[in-house]
Amino acid sequence: MADYIKEIRALVGHKPILLNAAGGAVFNDQGQILIQQRTDNRTWSLPGGFMEYGETFRETVVREYKEDSGLEVKIDHLIGIFDQGFTVYPNGDECQVISALFAVTPIGGKRITEEQFETVGTDYFDEDNLPPLLNQQTADMIHAAFADWRQHHDQQAKAHD
Template sequence: MANYIQEIRALVGHKPIILNASGGILLNDRQQVLLNLRTDTHNWSLPGGYLEYGETFDQACIREYKEDAGLDVAIVQPLGLFDQGYTTYPNGDQAQVISRLYLVRPTGGHQLDHATDETLDLQYFSFDDLPPLLNQQTADMLAAGRRYCQEHLD
């Protein structure tokens, strides 16, 4: 995917662009949510990322969970579409990110226990005690996950 974004950036430079992304809420047995510490911004977000050309939101969520967390997941249900995600990356690139959020459940794999090129760390957090987040969209997505838990899992 980086090559696709790099190709776009080669054409438009640092001009703001619109990107589509997908991510998921994965809960442990204490209803804590899994977050990953990002290598690019050094703050926390939900495992997920940008769609590759021709990929669906569902497919991207499943692929990104494997890449970001080492876990195989299945989509349980969609939790919302978030279109007010504005991100400025350390190199100055700006994007409005349209994200599809899902509730997911683990089906296999093993949670990463080492840093990768995208993930420095993975931890479960209580919705009441979240670390510094990537952006407002991440906070909005976590709020939607929290509301779902309160309405359906309590």
């Protein structure tokens, strides 16, 4: 059921609703995370987005990551579930977003570097040098992704010793 959120919004207007979303975390060789600048309010967030009716979190992150970043990804593992994402969008829509965050690996595609439908561009950032983020949930997810990356990076380094 495409455009599920538009159909719900046509019924409830701008009233607060619960929405499910999925995002992904990709790191480069320098340990920086890939994030996208959004076209709606010019803030930054992890590539990902809202589930369509009938989708799984895993299907959502693969579809949305491609749309938002240009990259095709495979899922490595679940980093966590985040349920305190309160957002008011520029059009007045309010929602609480329950997001599943996955560690993902690029397997194809080309990173978006020029403005497209939902993305101004994408870039890699260090944890201590992040641009203005969409909301606190985005910040929490990014910090969790860095912690997860450090844990897995340290385990791989020990395995090679």
